[in-house]
Amino acid sequence: MQLNRRDFLKLSSLLPLLIHQLNQPFSDETDFIPGEEFPNIVILVFDALSSENMSLYGYNRITTPNLDRFAERAMVYHSHYAGGSFTSSGTASLLTGTYPWTHRAIHLHGTVDEKLARRNLFEVFKPLGYHSIAYSHNLLATSLLYQFRESIISLLRTRELCLIDDQFADRLFPADFNVAFWSEWLMMRSEETNPSSLFLSMVHRFYRALRKRGVTKDYGEEFPRGIPSLHNLFFVLEDAIDWIMEKLLFSPKPYLCYFHLLPPHEPYTTRGDYLDLFDDDWAPTPKQESPYSEGYSTQSLDTQRRYYDEYLAYADGEFGRLYDFMNHEGLFENTYLIVTSDHGEMFERGIRGHVTPTLYQPITRIPLIISRPGQVFREDIFTPTSCIDLIPTLLSETKQSIPQWCEGKILPGFSHTNDSNDYDIYSMDAKSNPKMGEIRNASISLIRGEFKLISYLGYEGLSNAYELYNLSKDPGERNDLSISHTGILKDLLEIMETKLGTVNENFIGGRFK
Amino acid sequence: MLTSLKYKIPSKKETIHSFTACAFPIYIWAIISLLHEIPALILRLSVWDLVGVIAYTISFALVESGIVFCILLTINFTLPPKFFRDKFIAISTLVVFLTSIGFMLAHFFDSGIRLWGKFEFVLSAVIFLTILSVSYYIVLHSEKIPEIIEKVVERLSLLLYLYLAITLLFIVIVVIRNLL
Numbered sequence: 001m002q003l004n005r006r007d008f009l010k011l012s013s014l015l016p017l018l019i020h021q022l023n024q025p026f027s028d029e030t031d032f033i034p035g036e037e038f039p040n041i042v043i044l045v046f047d048a049l050s051s052e053n054m055s056l057y058g059y060n061r062i063t064t065p066n067l068d069r070f071a072e073r074a075m076v077y078h079s080h081y082a083g084g085s086f087t088s089s090g091t092a093s094l095l096t097g098t099y100p101w102t103h104r105a106i107h108l109h110g111t112v113d114e115k116l117a118r119r120n121l122f123e124v125f126k127p128l129g130y131h132s133i134a135y136s137h138n139l140l141a142t143s144l145l146y147q148f149r150e151s152i153i154s155l156l157r158t159r160e161l162c163l164i165d166d167q168f169a170d171r172l173f174p175a176d177f178n179v180a181f182w183s184e185w186l187m188m189r190s191e192e193t194n195p196s197s198l199f200l201s202m203v204h205r206f207y208r209a210l211r212k213r214g215v216t217k218d219y220g221e222e223f224p225r226g227i228p229s230l231h232n233l234f235f236v237l238e239d240a241i242d243w244i245m246e247k248l249l250f251s252p253k254p255y256l257c258y259f260h261l262l263p264p265h266e267p268y269t270t271r272g273d274y275l276d277l278f279d280d281d282w283a284p285t286p287k288q289e290s291p292y293s294e295g296y297s298t299q300s301l302d303t304q305r306r307y308y309d310e311y312l313a314y315a316d317g318e319f320g321r322l323y324d325f326m327n328h329e330g331l332f333e334n335t336y337l338i339v340t341s342d343h344g345e346m347f348e349r350g351i352r353g354h355v356t357p358t359l360y361q362p363i364t365r366i367p368l369i370i371s372r373p374g375q376v377f378r379e380d381i382f383t384p385t386s387c388i389d390l391i392p393t394l395l396s397e398t399k400q401s402i403p404q405w406c407e408g409k410i411l412p413g414f415s416h417t418n419d420s421n422d423y424d425i426y427s428m429d430a431k432s433n434p435k436m437g438e439i440r441n442a443s444i445s446l447i448r449g450e451f452k453l454i455s456y457l458g459y460e461g462l463s464n465a466y467e468l469y470n471l472s473k474d475p476g477e478r479n480d481l482s483i484s485h486t487g488i489l490k491d492l493l494e495i496m497e498t499k500l501g502t503v504n505e506n507f508i509g510g511r512f513k
Numbered sequence: 514m515l516t517s518l519k520y521k522i523p524s525k526k527e528t529i530h531s532f533t534a535c536a537f538p539i540y541i542w543a544i545i546s547l548l549h550e551i552p553a554l555i556l557r558l559s560v561w562d563l564v565g566v567i568a569y570t571i572s573f574a575l576v577e578s579g580i581v582f583c584i585l586l587t588i589n590f591t592l593p594p595k596f597f598r599d600k601f602i603a604i605s606t607l608v609v610f611l612t613s614i615g616f617m618l619a620h621f622f623d624s625g626i627r628l629w630g631k632f633e634f635v636l637s638a639v640i641f642l643t644i645l646s647v648s649y650y651i652v653l654h655s656e657k658i659p660e661i662i663e664k665v666v667e668r669l670s671l672l673l674y675l676y677l678a679i680t681l682l683f684i685v686i687v688v689i690r691n692l693l
Contacts, residue, residue, distance in 0.1 A: 106557075173690075175691045176690045179566055180565075186546070186550060186566065187569075197573060198539050198543070198613060199577060200580070
């Protein structure tokens with residue numbers, strides 16, 4: 001066979017593709033079995049999405065019609081819980097398969113204990129030849145992803161999908177992002193205390209205001225309540241969804257994607273077509289004010305809840321676009337799509353949002369919807385589960401062994417053993433506890449069977465306060481049983497104290513044994 | 514023209530003293546803010562990371578002082594000598610200190626200022642500029658006040674050497690953190 005110049009040029013154009021394909025499965029010295037095709041894994045996190053506000057889980061307003069649609073071909077977990085009550089701790093639990101007392105990302109902008117930085121979702125799938133892709137709108141989650149950067153093949157910076165970005169720490173100090181970012185925060189925009197830069201922080205603020213004005217001019221009509229934002233990063237969810245579609249279609253397979261999208265996290269700035277969607281005068285029956293109440297009136301909370309619901313409907317609408325795209329492209333045939341959240345949001349008991357030591361259901365109960373490759377039916381699971389169960393489940397699905405450091409277990413519905421109700425589910429908030437210290441100042445919730453214990457440790461004036469609820473009879477946590485059911489309280493307290501004792505025992509002098 | 518330009522370049526002593534005037538409020542503010550934050554930072558950061566945050570903040574204070582000093586130099590080169598150059602240390606100290614007080618007040622009452630409308634902004638700007646102009650006029654036409662200011666700044670300049678030494682150490686830390 002003779003090759004003329006034209007044929008040679010045609011063939012040589014395929015050379016990069018050939019090299020890429022040859023490199024792909026053999027890029028790591030791993031136990032990857034050539035020829036075995038692993039499914040793609042896509043984890044979609046909607047920040048601050050509480051199950052309590054989703055029509056999928058029985059909420060009064062139809063906030064999630066598209067997730068409802070998706071659920072018809074997925075496993076729906078009805079009692080799924082976040083590991084923490086805000087982004088850093090909740091996301092770290094999801095990504096490391098460990099509780100906050102282990103990973104230690106327990107403060108705002110917190111990162112995991114440096115020694116554990118290689119124990120994460122991306123790292124465990126690396127040996128299988130997965131092409132990992134990660135993105136987060138939320139800078140708190142970005143700090144964690146940055147810490148795991150050596151385990152991630154493609155980590156997109158937050159600003160890449162934002163309309164405005166005024167950060168400079170990561171541009172100037174990419175090798176020391178987390179500390180430089182934290183310093184920038186203190187210098188330029190510290191909100192509760194004064195910024196440590198006397199002059200330039202004001203100039204920076206003026207600059208931000210000018211840029212915000214520009215974006216508002218461009219997108220203000222589309223988003224009458226303000227442009228979606230957090231930490232002065234402005235974005236529209238549509239851009240992120242378009243980018244995700246592109247990634248799902250063109251990334252090398254198998255891929256492992258972690259997409260952390262900000263809506264419905266506050267500020268609740270929905271798109272114009274969802275505005276006043278729930279202006280229906282509906283409001284849940286008010287609950288007793290919490291000792292940690294922030295003083296919000298019932299009326300103000302109802303208004304905020306409505307704004308949240310409308311923002312959630314916008315996020316759901318964009319999810320619907322992604323769902324239809326995946327369906328159209330036949331991506332569900334070989335993809336796990338997992339929709340979940342890092343923590344919830346609450347509008348009751350005088351508290352708005354999630355920056356609170358309380359661990360009521362709206363804060364900790366989050367969605368988990370998993371669609372297996374080719375799944376066409378819906379399965380509802382009511383056994384309590386935790387976000388730390390995701391890593392073991394995915395490892396089991398890809399026939400890998402579960403590392404010992406992982407604290408979760410295989411999710412019911414995936415596990416071949418009988419589902420048991422005596423599995424303890426914990427959530428924790430420990431913002432006042434030293435990062436590398438024994439857990440002494442924290443609120444911890446424990447769910448065992450139908451009961452939920454919330455324990456407040458080391459809080460001034462409320463030290464060793466407890467709340468006990470029967471979630472199957474009282475899902476709204478209205479009747480505190482800690483006085484009437486002392487036997488159950490004692491049992492659960494003993495379980496929690498034993499667990500905490502073990503955790504603290506393993507932790508000596510600021511280091512794990 | 515060249516003579517006039519040469520005259521406008523401050524001497525070594527004037528440079529050090531006016532740079533001191535710039536650095537003093539900026540460093541003091543940064544250090545107080547840091548001290549305020551340290552209890553919270555200790556909770557969440559390792560010792561090395563805490564040192565890192567302090568290093569970035571203090572190094573940035575030097576950059577900020579440099580920028581403010583450059584602005585003063587620009588004003589000096591722009592205005593006729595009798596309005597600035599002749600009393601370089603005293604006037605630059607006055608401008609920096611009064612502006613610092615203004616910015617400190619703005620930071621302290623930040624939450625209220627966020628709710629201000631145009632009228633409040635214009636009014637506060639007018640009040641600030643009036644105070645600055647009156648003080649400037651007094652310093653410009655007084656013989657004694659500039660001397661007092663210069664003496665104060667001279668004493669403060671000892672602090673500048675301390676700031677610079679500490680900042681140098683912190684810059685080294687920033688470099689190490691980014692190389693590791």
